[in-house]
Amino acid sequence: MTNRLTAPVSFKAHSAVPALPAGGVVALIAPAGPAELDLNLATQWMHARGYQLRVYPGVWQREGYLAGSDAERLRDLHEAFADDSIDAIFCLRGGYGSPRLLDGIDFELLRRHPKPFVGYSDITALHLAITRYAGFVTFHGPMVNADLLGNKQPPTETSLLRMLGGQQPPVLEHPAAWPLTTIAPGCASGRLLGGNLSMICAVMGTAFELDSEDIILFIEDVNEPLYRVDRLLTHLRLAGKLDRLRGVLVGDVAGVDVAALERLLTQELGGLGIPVLAGWRSGHCDPNLTLPMGAQVRLDADQQLLVLEQDVVVSA
Template sequence: MNCVDTLPVHLHRAIPQGACFAIIAPAGSARLDTHKVSQWFADRGYRCRIYPGALQAQGYLAGPDPQRLQDLHDAFADPAIDAILCMRGGYGSMRLLDQLNFELIRRNPKPLIGYSDITALHTALYRHCGMLTFHGGMLNADLLGGKLAPTESSLLAQLGGHVRAGEQIVHPAEFALDSVLPGEARGPLLGGNLSMLGATMGTLAELDTQGCILFIEDVNEPLYRVDRLLTQMRLAGKLAGIKGVLVGDFAGITTAALAPLLVETFGPLGVPVLAGWRSGHCDPNVCLPLGARVRLDCGRQSLVLEQDLFQA
């Protein structure tokens, strides 16, 4: 499945009040206060169901692979579940890729929400199911972690269908953006954690970047390793066909320090690059609809939806 402007993307049903969120842990483990979790959803007019793997721990994983895989499949298959929220990142999603039942998922498309290690699932579901997913706050560190308001509000606004075609995905004004390279571009917004994009090359979750607006973010990666990851993508031919770049948070690296590398990498391609976007391992963590067609405008420093996220 190629990343082109005409790609049909499954549009989910907007999440209504009273909807039920599945809480799964396809990667790492974390302690959960189940009462606190249930109350968080209830306070916002929703319900939740915590799946078994989210309450388990096996070393650096939240339960064994079969349990985490079963939770993911069960959440998609259950008609009572409206959206699937990942508990945290860490590591482990890649271990499930070759066992995913894409046919089951295609028959039951639902919003999947997460970032970081969850990038492996985002890219796999787009490539094999044409699914729109959400690079947004996860339960443990983001929604229960007291992050700034746009983290929660941007997620719930998009899931609720309140951000429509022609509207901006609002970026908090108090955080400056940097138009590293000028221009305007249109295409599906794809990408996620840069380390995971590199790790999944050569796998069934490898991202086809042709014609897309590439989004990248990362954490705990020094500048030389970001250089190595971008060079890997360039040498693998993953940058040649992109239309533009949205650069999220690179925790520990300022935009000023990152900008020369961005110019060196993307300048020869003649594509616009907007950096400093507050999505990723940061506070706030603005939600992004992966797979949705967008317009990136570096002159106006804006990101505009060019399609509705949900069916009417």
């Protein structure tokens, strides 16, 4: 795969992307693992919400634990961005394989055709790369198979469509049914970056690693026992990625005892002198709330608020 990086660019201000308009066309791609897709159900879901669906060929491919070859998955990613009739790009699922695409991405093409790009889990690798080298906001949010077609609770859909459509108020609403926990008090502003903790660590030491200076770090994970979460946080600390953070927002860490996790977070993050807020329902959870990666936000751990300080989408 050809490395398309011409210079190491780290964007300190990420631009908004065009909003998903009423009647817009949503591309469905599979840049990571495969999944069975009920095309009729997916089409009906989109039509019921006023959107059109265009499914890219790689969605129907399977190569072991990957949705098609690297070349097929990369081609779909490029074609979905390059096609100006496409208004947003949703991912089928996460799983495995997104990092295999990173050194083949044409970031100049992406910069010429910015649009909402949505996914989480393994898709974190693409969020990190796109925000770093293309310089626009992406969206850590629900995927089609497990989330949008998986009967997840209404805030999952509402959060996504409000965010992409430009109806999201500055204060991001968090459902009261899931209380947040202040690990460390304070209030700070910075770019919101991160995603799946395992994937953040997996690309450490590469040209696509997290640029952690002056950011609000967001982390979430699944199927990782507490000792492995400990190991991953220690990896971030030893790599210097915790040294210049402005704050930390912890999403869902599925499968880990909440009280034990909060003790670990207090040990690892509580002494950094920055606000740390835990329990945000984003990631491998239900509901799964959308977060804008690369956007300037304010994290208020005292009031338990996350506030947008920039537009993340702009209407035509």
